[in-house]
Amino acid sequence: MPTLATSEPAALPADWRDILALTKPRVMSLVVFTGLCGMWAAPHLPPLALGFTAILCIALGAGACGALNQWYEADVDAKMRRTASRPLPAGRMDRQSALHFGVGLAVFSVLLMGLAANWLAAALLAASILFYVFIYTVWLKPRTAQNIVIGGAAGAFPPLIGWVAATGSVDSLPLLLFAIIFLWTPPHFWALSLFVRSDYAAAGIPMLPVVSGVESTRRQIFLYSLPMAAAAILPWPLGLTGALYGGSAIVLNAVFLVLAARVLMNRTDEPSHMAAEKHLFSYSIFYLFALFAILVADRALAA
Amino acid sequence: MKPDDELIRARQRERARIMAWLLGLFAILLFFITLAKTGMNW
Numbered sequence: 001m002p003t004l005a006t007s008e009p010a011a012l013p014a015d016w017r018d019i020l021a022l023t024k025p026r027v028m029s030l031v032v033f034t035g036l037c038g039m040w041a042a043p044h045l046p047p048l049a050l051g052f053t054a055i056l057c058i059a060l061g062a063g064a065c066g067a068l069n070q071w072y073e074a075d076v077d078a079k080m081r082r083t084a085s086r087p088l089p090a091g092r093m094d095r096q097s098a099l100h101f102g103v104g105l106a107v108f109s110v111l112l113m114g115l116a117a118n119w120l121a122a123a124l125l126a127a128s129i130l131f132y133v134f135i136y137t138v139w140l141k142p143r144t145a146q147n148i149v150i151g152g153a154a155g156a157f158p159p160l161i162g163w164v165a166a167t168g169s170v171d172s173l174p175l176l177l178f179a180i181i182f183l184w185t186p187p188h189f190w191a192l193s194l195f196v197r198s199d200y201a202a203a204g205i206p207m208l209p210v211v212s213g214v215e216s217t218r219r220q221i222f223l224y225s226l227p228m229a230a231a232a233i234l235p236w237p238l239g240l241t242g243a244l245y246g247g248s249a250i251v252l253n254a255v256f257l258v259l260a261a262r263v264l265m266n267r268t269d270e271p272s273h274m275a276a277e278k279h280l281f282s283y284s285i286f287y288l289f290a291l292f293a294i295l296v297a298d299r300a301l302a303a
Numbered sequence: 304m305k306p307d308d309e310l311i312r313a314r315q316r317e318r319a320r321i322m323a324w325l326l327g328l329f330a331i332l333l334f335f336i337t338l339a340k341t342g343m344n345w
Contacts, residue, residue, distance in 0.1 A: 012307075012310060012311055012314055013311060013314045013315055013318060014314075015314060015317075016317060016318055016321050046339075047339035048335075048339075049332070049335035049336050049338065049339040050336065050339050050340075052332075053332060053336055056332075115336070116336050116340075
C-alpha cells in the first residue's frame with residue numbers, strides 16, 4: 001500500500017488541468033489510435049454514435065489506468081526527475097481525489113462500453129484496466145525486471161477491444177494486433193529505460209538496465225525485436241492483409257531491426273551518448289502509428 | 304474575502320462550469336446512443 005507521505009489534503013481544489021494530466025493524455029493518444037485502428041480494421045463498422053462511444057470508453061479506461069497508476073506511485077514519482085512535477089508528487093492535488101477519480105472513471109467507462117457496444121468489449125476493457133493496475137502497477141513493476149514484458153499485455157488490449165466493440169467477437173487479426181503491441185512494448189520501454197536508468201535506480205524500480213545492466217538490456221532489445229517483426233509481418237502471409245501492408249511492414253520492421261542492431265553495438269554507458277537508444281525510442285512510436293495506419297488503409301482498399 | 308478564498312471560489316466555479324459542459328455533452332451522447340440502439344441510425 002502507498003504510504004501517507006504525500007496524502008495531505010491540498011488546500012485548494014485541484015485545477016482541471018491537473019485532473020486532465022492524471023489521465024496521461026499522451027499515452028491516451030496512442031491507446032485511442034490503436035483502438036480506432038482495431039475498430040476500422042474490422043469487417044464492418046458499428047453506427048457512428050456507438051463507434052464513437054466505444055473509442056471514448058477506451059480513452060476513459062486508459063485515463064483511469066493513468067490516474068490509478070499515479071495514485072499508487074506518487075511516492076516513487078516524487079523521486080524521479082521525469083515524474084516529480086506530476087500533480088500528486090508536486091502537491092497540487094490530494095491523493096484521495098486521484099483515487100476517487102480513477103475508480104469512478106474506470107467503472108463509468110466499463111458500464112458505458114457494455115451499454116453502448118457489447119458486454120464482451122466491456123469485459124475486455126475491465127480486464128485491461130484490472131491487469132494494468134493490479135498485475136502491472138501493484139505486482140510486477142516494483143518486483144521484477146520482467147515487469148514490462150508481462151505488463152505490456154495491458155497496452156495491447158485497445159485494438160482487440162476496438163475490433164470486439166465493432167463485431168462482438170474475437171478473430172485472428174485482432175489477436176495478431178494484440179501480439180504486435182505486446183512484443184513491441186519491451187524494446188520500446190527498454191530503449192527509454194537505458195537513458196533514464198539513473199531515475200529508475202533512484203526510485204528503486206527494478207527495470208532491466210538497473211537489474212541486469214546496460215549490455216544485457218541491449219541484447220534483450222534486439223532479441224525481442226525479432227519476434228515483434230515476425231508478428232508484424234505475419235498478417236500478410238496469412239492472407240489477412242494485402243501487399244500494401246505486407247511491403248510496408250517489411251520496410252518498417254527492417255528499419256526497426258537496423259536501429260535495434262545499432263543499439264546492440266553501442267558500447268557507452270553514458271546516457272548523453274545514447275543517441276542510438278533515443279533514435280530507437282522515437283522511431284518505435286512512429287513505427288506503431290505507421291504500422292496501424294497502413295493496416296487500416298490496406299483493409300479499406302480491400303473492402 | 305481573503306485572496307485564498309477567492310482562488311478557491313474561482314477554481315470551484317471553473318470546475319463546475321466544465322462539469323456542466325461534460326454532463327450536457329453526455330446527455331447528447333446518450334440521445335445518439337439511444338437512436339443507434341433503436342435502429343434509427345445516423
